[in-house]
Amino acid sequence: MEKIFFSSEGIARIIGKNGLMKKKIEKNLDIKIKKNEDDSLMIDSKDKVEEFLLRYFLDAITLGFPFNIAMSLIKSDKIFKQIDIKNFSKNPSRIDVIKSRVIGKEGKAKKTISYLTATDIMIKENFIGIIGEAENVHSAEEAFLKIIRGAPHAHVYKFLESEQKRRKEIEAELEEFRRKIKK
Structure with missing residues (x-):
């Protein structure tokens, strides 16, 4: 389990409207994301390599990249x-x-x-x-x-x-x- 800090705006992008982005991320990557009160997220992943790549994926999402482009960081050699x-x-x-x-x-x-x-x-x-x-x-x-x-x-x-x-x-x-x- 990894704790990652983001701005409140970044967390809002990751969670998405009504939690839809969070659900999409969890489903596609087989992980669990929990929001903490201190502007951090707890990420639970079975795959440590994927957990490492997930940081870049989440940074890309918070910067505004569309989900499918950010996902290419995990699903390809990008x-x-x-x-x-x-x-x-x-x-x-x-x-x-x-x-x-x-x-x-x-x-x-x-x-x-x-x-x-x-x-x-x-x-x-x-x-x-x-x-x-x-x-x-x-x-x-x-x-x-x-x-x-x-x-x-x-x-x-x-x-x-x-x-x-x-x-x-x-x-x-x-x-x-x-x-x-x-x-």
Whole structure:
């Protein structure tokens, strides 16, 4: 049994309206969740590996990821990375500038990074959440860090396009290698 602390808003997201999200989580993961008075949840799981992954799943849910995307953290090889924007500045106006740059005009930066890295991205308050395959999550994280540090968006997109091209070349080489092995 593990005790995990969340904000009251995070707990509300996990419990859901009329407890529906909690029931859905318990049913799909074969666990029991109990809310404590101190803004914590007690998680009872038979599978310790799943209990470990559950923390990332719950963090993704509290950040606003849809259930099925958060569930991919447990049911597939996807990983979750969270970036706290406040780690890069204590100045509230600078944090607002960083958030604006990370999101981009009409959400363009977030959407472009998500598209070029084949990741799911959620930005809430001072946090950026990324879900996807490990290498793609790493590329998205690098892109956001470049933007946070002030790199022009165009340079970041060019970096991601070259990463995307490199991944495709590696995949093609692997596929060719697999074909040769089968012969």
